[in-house]
Amino acid sequence: MAILFPAMLNDTLPKYFDPRKYAAQEVSIEGRLLLKQFPELCAALASDEGDAFVHLDFRVDEDRRYIATGSIKSTVQLECQRCLEPAPIELEVDLSIGFVYDEDHAKNLPGDYDPVVMTDGEVVLAEMVEQELLLALPIVAYHAESGCNPVALKYASSTDDAPDDENKPNPFSILASLKAKKN
């Protein structure tokens, strides 16, 4: 049974959906999407391994808006800025989405809803999830306290401490020679 479980969850996630239909029927969906299918997100990550767990509850609110609330949870690998090795970063995004026809319609949404614009009445789930994860990425990432790779840390800090090492070209002199070539 344990082997079947992820496949069953996957089956409830549509590739795209009509938010008006889901909201009218008060549909709930949940399942996992592989990070590999998010090219823009993976470009910012140290690894494309892993997945994102998505849960959404659809409804029509008191002002007849098409709404989805829920969450996205994922552990992504970002380059640690101390040791430069991949560090696991837990992302947990709370969602409160108002589906709209266009940008003008989006301006009329109350501030507690994030607008998602429908295309021909539909939304591509993976595109929506990728955008939410991109917004949730921290600008810089570090391993937790003492979680750095000690070998990589030693290397990273020794190169910082010895910028004039004769075996290693000084980045500033490279820049200077590049500038000189241009002129």
Ligand SMILES: [Zn+2]
């Ligand atoms: Zn680290």
